[in-house]
Amino acid sequence: MDLNYSDEQLLLKESADRFLKERYDFDKRAKIVASDDGFDAGIWAEMANLGWLALPFSEENGGLGGGAVEISLIMEAIGRALVVEPYLASVILAGSLIEKLGTESQKAEILGGLIAGTSRPALAHAEKQTGFDLGNISATAVRTGDGYTLSGGKPLVLGGAAADIFLVSAKLDGNIRLFVVPADAVGLARKPAKLVDGSRACDLSLYNVPMPASALLDGDNTLVEVEAAYDRSNAALASEAVGIMDALLDATVSYTKERVQFGKPLAAFQALQHRMAEIAVKCQEARGSALLATLSVDALRSMRIRGVSGARAKIGKVSRVVAQEAIQLHGAMGFSEEMPIGAWFRRLYAIENTFGTTADHLKRYGEIIHDPAVLSGSLLREPA
Amino acid sequence: MDLLMTEEEVRFRDAVRTFLGIHLDDDLKRAERLNPSFLADPDIGLKWQAKLNEQGWVAPSWPKQYGGTGWTLAERYIFDQECERAGEPHFRGASIKMIAPVLMRYGTDEQKAFYLPRILNGEDLWAQGYSEPGSGSDLASLKTKAVLEGDYYVINGSKIWSTLAHHATRMFALVRTADTGKKQEGITFILIDLKSPGVTIRPIRSICGTHEFNQVFFDDVKVSVSDRIGEEGEGWDIAKYLLEFERGGAFAGGVLRAMLTRLHRLASEPLPDGRKMIDDPLFAARLAEIATDIDANDMLELAAMSKVQAGGNPGSVPSSTMKIERSRIRQSIAELAASILGPDALRWEERRPLHELPEESEIAEERKVASAIYFNSRSQSIFGGSNEIQLEIIAKTLLR
Numbered sequence: 147m148d149l150n151y152s153d154e155q156l157l158l159k160e161s162a163d164r165f166l167k168e169r170y171d172f173d174k175r176a177k178i179v180a181s182d183d184g185f186d187a188g189i190w191a192e193m194a195n196l197g198w199l200a201l202p203f204s205e206e207n208g209g210l211g212g213g214a215v216e217i218s219l220i221m222e223a224i225g226r227a228l229v230v231e232p233y234l235a236s237v238i239l240a241g242s243l244i245e246k247l248g249t250e251s252q253k254a255e256i257l258g259g260l261i262a263g264t265s266r267p268a269l270a271h272a273e274k275q276t277g278f279d280l281g282n283i284s285a286t287a288v289r290t291g292d293g294y295t296l297s298g299g300k301p302l303v304l305g306g307a308a309a310d311i312f313l314v315s316a317k318l319d320g321n322i323r324l325f326v327v328p329a330d331a332v333g334l335a336r337k338p339a340k341l342v343d344g345s346r347a348c349d350l351s352l353y354n355v356p357m358p359a360s361a362l363l364d365g366d367n368t369l370v371e372v373e374a375a376y377d378r379s380n381a382a383l384a385s386e387a388v389g390i391m392d393a394l395l396d397a398t399v400s401y402t403k404e405r406v407q408f409g410k411p412l413a414a415f416q417a418l419q420h421r422m423a424e425i426a427v428k429c430q431e432a433r434g435s436a437l438l439a440t441l442s443v444d445a446l447r448s449m450r451i452r453g454v455s456g457a458r459a460k461i462g463k464v465s466r467v468v469a470q471e472a473i474q475l476h477g478a479m480g481f482s483e484e485m486p487i488g489a490w491f492r493r494l495y496a497i498e499n500t501f502g503t504t505a506d507h508l509k510r511y512g513e514i515i516h517d518p519a520v521l522s523g524s525l526l527r528e529p530a
Numbered sequence: 531m532d533l534l535m536t537e538e539e540v541r542f543r544d545a546v547r548t549f550l551g552i553h554l555d556d557d558l559k560r561a562e563r564l565n566p567s568f569l570a571d572p573d574i575g576l577k578w579q580a581k582l583n584e585q586g587w588v589a590p591s592w593p594k595q596y597g598g599t600g601w602t603l604a605e606r607y608i609f610d611q612e613c614e615r616a617g618e619p620h621f622r623g624a625s626i627k628m629i630a631p632v633l634m635r636y637g638t639d640e641q642k643a644f645y646l647p648r649i650l651n652g653e654d655l656w657a658q659g660y661s662e663p664g665s666g667s668d669l670a671s672l673k674t675k676a677v678l679e680g681d682y683y684v685i686n687g688s689k690i691w692s693t694l695a696h697h698a699t700r701m702f703a704l705v706r707t708a709d710t711g712k713k714q715e716g717i718t719f720i721l722i723d724l725k726s727p728g729v730t731i732r733p734i735r736s737i738c739g740t741h742e743f744n745q746v747f748f749d750d751v752k753v754s755v756s757d758r759i760g761e762e763g764e765g766w767d768i769a770k771y772l773l774e775f776e777r778g779g780a781f782a783g784g785v786l787r788a789m790l791t792r793l794h795r796l797a798s799e800p801l802p803d804g805r806k807m808i809d810d811p812l813f814a815a816r817l818a819e820i821a822t823d824i825d826a827n828d829m830l831e832l833a834a835m836s837k838v839q840a841g842g843n844p845g846s847v848p849s850s851t852m853k854i855e856r857s858r859i860r861q862s863i864a865e866l867a868a869s870i871l872g873p874d875a876l877r878w879e880e881r882r883p884l885h886e887l888p889e890e891s892e893i894a895e896e897r898k899v900a901s902a903i904y905f906n907s908r909s910q911s912i913f914g915g916s917n918e919i920q921l922e923i924i925a926k927t928l929l930r
Contacts (some may be wrong), residue, residue, distance in 0.1 A: 434829030512818035
């Protein structure tokens with residue numbers, strides 16, 4: 147058992163923080179959010195140069211072989227800087243599914259483009275009725291002479307506005323499978339959607355989209371891998387939330403130190419000091435939860451759910467309090483869109499409603515710990 | 531970075547499990563289940579301590595040279611988890627966790643050689659003499675006086691909230707040896723024999739119905755200068771060192787998880803009307819929330835442990851966070867358990883210790899002690915530096 151970051155990991159964290167501090171300040175972000183595409187191609191190219199887009203993929207697939215810990219460090223930095231580019235959607239969610247389920251040529255082509263910064267895949271899986279039941283989809287794939295035709299509706303595809311490739315799930319002979327569908331495919335309609343946190347998604351509809359046989363991803367364990375990919379993404383979201391919470395604490399502490407009322411800084415009032423200390427307590431707890439999620443993404447399913455959904459449940463609850471308190475302690479300033487406080491608040495709100503709500507995750511966690519062996523089990527694991 | 535045990539640690543865990551399976555008998559476990567307090571009934575605690583002493587496992591945190599186990603932090607963590615899972619009586623209090631590390635750090639060779647073995651074999655039980663009727667969180671304002679007369683200090687004053695002082699043989703105390711200068715500078719750390727003439731002990735029953743606390747009065751009590759720890763006026767630094775042990779030196783993950791597992795079992799039993807609390811979605815949600823709190827706190831404990839193992843310091847914000855959260859988690863579990871009782875919550879059993887009552891089913895006994903455990907849990911956010919003091923410590927670090 148060792149929970150200390152390695153020197154390489156600390157360097158990665160430092161370089162990620164520095165890059166975003168220099169190249170992605172709040173004004174720059176505001177311009178990106180207000181732009182037509184809501185996406186900055188230059189920043190994306192720099193992320194490719196820094197190796198971020200290659201980070202989670204194995205070396206044989208052209209990646210850097212980074213693990214969940216490295217991803218968590220990038221996500222914390224992304225949270226603090228409020229990055230709206232689809233790192234999570236393209237690299238962690240769609241990218242990792244291609245790596246798990248893609249054929250050799252799909253991996254070479256799509257991951258190659260993703261790592262180089264020229265391609266941005268997005269996963270189009272959940273549907274209106276899916277909710278937290280990932281198996282509940284109704285899009286269909288029908289065999290044709292030399293391939294398939296796909297039909298169905300996929301609302302709120304994260305990263306969908308900037309995507310050039312969609313991984314579309316559909317039922318083929320009753321089984322859920324994934325298909326690689328180019329954004330310009332015949333019969334595919336994409337309607338961009340602005341999201342509450344300033345990022346862009348799209349509502350996708352497919353009507354008899356003809357796809358060649360080569361569009362089908364390998365493997366008949368698609369649903370299992372989709373669930374695992376959502377768990378990886380949820381662990382990443384937990385770390386992103388931790389980055390935001392720390393940023394909210396830092397901003398609140400420095401604001402109350404500067405803001406003078408009744409002849410002294412707000413930070414001199416004990417009533418406010420203890421509220422900030424309570425924020426720090428919640429930041430610490432959230433950090434513990436996110437770390438457990440990070441170290442659970444490759445564990446056995448029950449341990450994975452315990453780590454990941456436990457973190458989403460816990461962090462959902464405490465991050466909401468932290469964000470509300472940060473606004474309150476900023477007074478009217480926290481209410482303004484000119485300050486990042488509100489943007490962090492809205493991103494945390496978005497996280498609470500992405501890949502399952504806080505309540506969904508609490509329920510999923512609760513079902514897992516219903517087994518007394520899990521409930522009473524140590525966090526330490528036996529070596530393989 | 532990982533959560534993996536080594537092969538040796540797995541073997542160690544299995545050895546601890548085997549030992550507990552053989553030696554921790556049902557009477558001891560039942561007595562602990564029926565104990566609403568933080569520390570076990572002393573008779574029970576001493577019985578268990580004697581069994582552990584034969585194995586050399588009384589003091590997991592002590593170095594080998596003093597009769598401890600010399601275990602690594604990871605081994606201590608595993609040992610704690612296994613003991614809690616098995617339901618061991620909690621006997622490691624002021625003797626093993628507080629005065630012992632102070633003796634090791636500040637004691638003379640004679641003091642160490644005399645006092646440490648007596649702690650391990652149970653001959654001495656120590657009480658803490660810090661708080662006074664007028665000095666709680668503002669500890670440095672303490673007034674109990676020690677006046678040097680030849681080879682003796684003469685002590686006058688009173689200490690309060692001394693846990694188990696009525697069973698204890700000795701007390702370590704902070705006393706005032708000077709009134710000049712800063713109030714912290716006039717404090718001295720001394721060891722008092724509680725059988726000395728002039729010592730009077732008044733019991734204080736706590737709201738959980740148990741007599742665990744006491745007020746201790748000193749009326750011209752003589753203490754040999756050889757029973758002073760460190761120099762005169764050095765008491766405050768020693769006290770701070772000791773509080774570090776009280777605050778950050780222990781694991782709570784094991785006991786919290788064991789308490790929640792007990793609650794889960796209790797909630798899985800049918801109530802008189804046939805319902806089970808665990809099937810109630812509101813109850814299940816509360817239980818799950820608390821479990822996520824325990825996981826988070828456990829990760830902070832493991833992270834702090836990793837830091838210490840690598841030669842670092844966990845830092846004051848994580849340490850105070852753990853102190854606050856442990857108390858809150860324990861209180862939430864106790865409160866949720868008591869919420870199951872229904873009208874039985876009105877019944878009150880006055881007899882202490884409860885394990886001396888005729889045996890009933892495990893569930894009936896869990897129900898019998900649940901209110902008292904809830905009442906007792908309120909002390910968690912008060913002792914060892916109240917949660918308000920912890921928030922002060924965090925705020926100071928944040929705003930510095």
